[in-house]
Amino acid sequence: MPTTRSECEQYDADDPLASLREEFVLPEGVIYLDGNSLGALPQTAAGRVADMVETEWGQGLIRSWNDAGWFDKPGVLGDRIAPLIGAGTGEVVVCDSTSINLFKVFAAALAMRPDRKVVVSEAGSFPTDLYMMEGATGLLDGYERRLIGAGGPTLEDALDEDVAVVVLSHVDYRTGRLHDMVTVTELAHRHGALVVWDLCHSVGALPVHLGDCRADFAVGCTYKYLNGGPGSPAFLYVAARHQDVARQPLSGWHGHANPFAFATDYRPADGITRFRCSTPQLLSYAPLEASLDIWERVDLDLLRAKSLRMTDLFIELVDQECAGLGLDIASPRDADARGSQVAVRHADGYPVMRALIDRGVIGDFRAPDLLRFGFTPLYVRYVDVWDAVQELRDVLSSEVWRDVRYATRAQVT
């Protein structure tokens, strides 16, 4: 591990992914460690968006539904995301939001286990997953929710023959803790339950092997590590073996077997298409096309290696530079159990993060006390890790964060 800034520079010089940074727009004077919340802008995205607006919409008008391939975009982009998550062609579709896609696959999974009335998730799940599960089971009768972790049972204890579906985040949005997907999926299957994986914090952060793990369903977003832009459409995965039986209740016309027959009754399309609902918000697909052009050239094993080297380095440097300054590493120290972020607790985390952002180091804050730093291997450098820790140490030791202007709490997504 590098122990000086110039050693970090050497790491950057030797980094096989280093040149990818040039493919992104990054503001002057900013060290961006929040790509796990909103990824950076790919250089070619603005042009792609302008083309969709000015040529496809402005000149093509309604004709672009066919001529520019608008109708097929959800499936075409799904097939481009598939290799990033170990899925096959026809197993992924890009549409709607993560929450809505979770509702679809969760409801589909429940219907595949009609005699089981327990659903399992984690207390530490990103809350919208729990809320959408609550919304779905609220329409049905007699479901019980078991939350593992945070003083609740372990997954092993929570599983029994009453459990229909398990919904888990592959990487925890706060701590960055990584589940062992193959072991967990196997455990759930042994009890006859289906598993829905939320990949929001793992897609583009590390290789995901849905197929090899015999995963059932998955959802994820494209605006974090995938750099699809603010609120870019989410994706969902349904294992090919489930596609004939799985039915989802947001049964809009784009999931119909023959949408242009305008029939009065719903008949689901074959394959993953039945998980589409309605007209895609096309403009939000355009930057994702530009971003996936970059992803096609990324070796995911190199990505993972760099990610862990950066997060290891960050942890080491925080230990070394910020000792005695009130920080506590909240992420797993074991690299194998970690995604691509490091969370650090501080009793006054909110003003500390505000002060850091003012100095150009952008991470984010999660109540009550977590500073989150995301390390996106496509555009973060080892020197950024070094510099960020120096700023963190300076903010803490100078106590600049006690300044009154950092006290007001604003929302940060």
Add this chain to the structure above:
Amino acid sequence: MPTTRSECEQYDADDPLASLREEFVLPEGVIYLDGNSLGALPQTAAGRVADMVETEWGQGLIRSWNDAGWFDKPGVLGDRIAPLIGAGTGEVVVCDSTSINLFKVFAAALAMRPDRKVVVSEAGSFPTDLYMMEGATGLLDGYERRLIGAGGPTLEDALDEDVAVVVLSHVDYRTGRLHDMVTVTELAHRHGALVVWDLCHSVGALPVHLGDCRADFAVGCTYKYLNGGPGSPAFLYVAARHQDVARQPLSGWHGHANPFAFATDYRPADGITRFRCSTPQLLSYAPLEASLDIWERVDLDLLRAKSLRMTDLFIELVDQECAGLGLDIASPRDADARGSQVAVRHADGYPVMRALIDRGVIGDFRAPDLLRFGFTPLYVRYVDVWDAVQELRDVLSSEVWRDVRYATRAQVT
């Protein structure tokens, strides 16, 4: 009514809305009569989109959630649409798709009438409305669907004390037939049912008076007459008097009372916000902002007057110029019962429309035999109506549409 092209030119010269046409990009050599499917590009939209991409995303990055007002956009834009549909501040939110919003308000309405197990809609509804209703009632027990029209009962006959919710399109997507909203709503209310209005083909086509009609719920899209761009986000309306009790099942974190508390249990926000679900697809909101800048300057009574004058003119000219050429007007001849489109039946409607499009007159086709022509008063001129009918007559009388290259049927949304 004008009876020559030069009289049409005089109508355009006298048209108080004529200057609005300059605010749109319209391709050379095209008469665009499909703004009821995808509206034209506002001149300022490309710049607004570029600003969101390059400045707000590229430079602002995660900070734009607060600094650029991203988080509040669904409510802010909802309040800007409200005057177009006779709604008040805080009664409209812009999010998701029409289908998904229909699911939300329909499910909310059903829950407000728990002892009634019949839902009523129209056989001629845009099918996704029927499909989403089917998806929602499929999760629940024992619901019956009654479809009015097309050989089924009338609304009056379908209504009784078992009817929970009536879902109707204000303007029929095929024929352009306009429901009398105040009469229908009153009739449904007299039987204790709630009404969901689909405004896709009326918002921006004519003044809508949800408040005055005591409407309960409504949904609609922004990519037709509102010119929000391909797949721009939809809106939904919930009457203020229902907002405290109405609960919807797509209960994602953006509808939570305190999304940044990251609680494990869902608690709906006050007001219309509880009808939001998840992260908005922001890029798709940007052109709508540009479009609403134009709408703020539009007098809806002048809009309606021009719309009816154009559709009346089109019907008259088709009667006059295309007599004996196999056409049959499918839209109401009574202007008060018509939206802003005219549908014309022809046994070979599909190749006829293909041939027309090749001549630069863009309408669309709905199986089995409908040619649809939309008249968007912001950018269609009286001379366009004249010229379109001349082309239609020429296509029909020359029988150019019998050309083999028009035979292949492609999807057109």
